[in-house]
Amino acid sequence: MEDYEGxxxxxxxxxxxxxPTRTYSPLFYAMAAAAMEMDVMVWFTMxxxxxLKKGEAEKVQLDPTSDVTLKTMLExxxxxxxxxxxxxxxxxxWDMKEEDLIEGVEILGAxxxxxxxxxxxxxxxx
Amino acid sequence: MAETQxxxxxVIRLDLYYDVDDHTWVRLNDDGTVTMxxxxxxxxxxxxxxxAKTKAVGSTRKKGKPVATVESAKxxxxxKTPISGEIVEVNQMIEQDAKVINRxxxxxxxxxxxxxxxxDEELKDLKxxxxxxxxxxxxxxxxxIKACEHVEGFEA
Numbered sequence: 584m585e586d587y588e589g590x591x592x593x594x595x596x597x598x599x600x601x602x603p604t605r606t607y608s609p610l611f612y613a614m615a616a617a618a619m620e621m622d623v624m625v626w627f628t629m630x631x632x633x634x635l636k637k638g639e640a641e642k643v644q645l646d647p648t649s650d651v652t653l654k655t656m657l658e659x660x661x662x663x664x665x666x667x668x669x670x671x672x673x674x675x676x677w678d679m680k681e682e683d684l685i686e687g688v689e690i691l692g693a694x695x696x697x698x699x700x701x702x703x704x705x706x707x708x709x
Numbered sequence: 710m711a712e713t714q715x716x717x718x719x720v721i722r723l724d725l726y727y728d729v730d731d732h733t734w735v736r737l738n739d740d741g742t743v744t745m746x747x748x749x750x751x752x753x754x755x756x757x758x759x760x761a762k763t764k765a766v767g768s769t770r771k772k773g774k775p776v777a778t779v780e781s782a783k784x785x786x787x788x789k790t791p792i793s794g795e796i797v798e799v800n801q802m803i804e805q806d807a808k809v810i811n812r813x814x815x816x817x818x819x820x821x822x823x824x825x826x827x828x829d830e831e832l833k834d835l836k837x838x839x840x841x842x843x844x845x846x847x848x849x850x851x852x853x854i855k856a857c858e859h860v861e862g863f864e865a
Contacts, residue, residue: 586768611785618778618787651783663786 588620593703595696599630600653603643606634609709610656610665617663624703625660626696627688628670631709633677635669635688654685661687670696713865714842716849719857720749720865721842722815726835728791729844731773734815735792735835743792743828745776746819747810750849753857756781758807763799763821770796772831776821779807792831794823811861 594613598605609625616623627635634640634653643653661667667688674680674690681690691699700706711724721727725734732751736744752758763777770776775787776796799821802809810818825831836844848854 586764615778615780615785618775618785620775620787646783649783659784 589622590616590704591622591702592616592624593699593706594623594625595706595708596625596627596631597629598709599633600639600643601630601633603645603653605709606643606653607645607656609707610660612707613665614660614663617660617665623664624666624668624699626668626670626691626699628673628696629676632669632673632679635667635685636677636679636683637685640685657685668695711865716842716846717854717856718859719753719845719849719854720815720863721845722865723838723842725815725841726791726832726837727841727845728789728835729841729848731789731791733789733791735832736819738822741824742797742822743794743825744819744822745790745792747779747788747814748845749814749857749863750845750854752811752814752818754854755779755784755786757861758810761803761807761810761820763804764796766796766799768796770794770823772827776823777803779810788820790821790823791835792823792825793827794825796821797824798822808861811859813864816864 594609596609613623613625640654640657641652668691669688671690671692711722714721725736727734732748734748758779758781761779770790772793773789776790777788800819
């Protein structure tokens, strides 16, 4: 395995709980990059934002025989060092306020995403 | 064969040194190197492994840094070394078939061999023998870690 330690990966997630099959993979890739010692951030915007509303991610379970839900994936990502950030403007789409967000997610504005995209070594867009 | 104990069906070998928090083990070799790998508890939590990739031979790793990444259908994460040193050999077998880690976490499924740089100090932080069993039992109970199922077969 080559050494990619310290590279910055920005994952942009625009899909939410209404499309379960599009929710796990971006987080899985983020965790893989974190395991490879990269600096990883997932940015949730548009529909992606709704999975961060308290009580929503628990309802998404891709494999009914597994106890892993989308909430599990979000928690595992954070435990592995992945930073979760949400677009402030997109929260209005889902009538969400700061207190509606699950623990550990920070709110950033549009200017920040542009800065982060410029600073990243690679951007993955979903 | 080394003596083993089981906690909720998870096998602990008494001859190894364990980092219970990171679920890794270390074996002291006669030539001064150490072999390290994932514990039975770790392979069980991860589930049947699909891929394992090790860092390259010659890499220098500090204690707590990843020497490999492993992934199953439901989880991907690092294998962190409990001992600082240089990787002198990697287990090619796990790159071909990662499930060897599920079947034989303490023997055929070892991850890397390292030439340690601070072994005496770092061994003090690891647990061995009955002390390891006690520490692992406490962790398994505190975190309610599920019982080990050896779906791929098992070799202690």
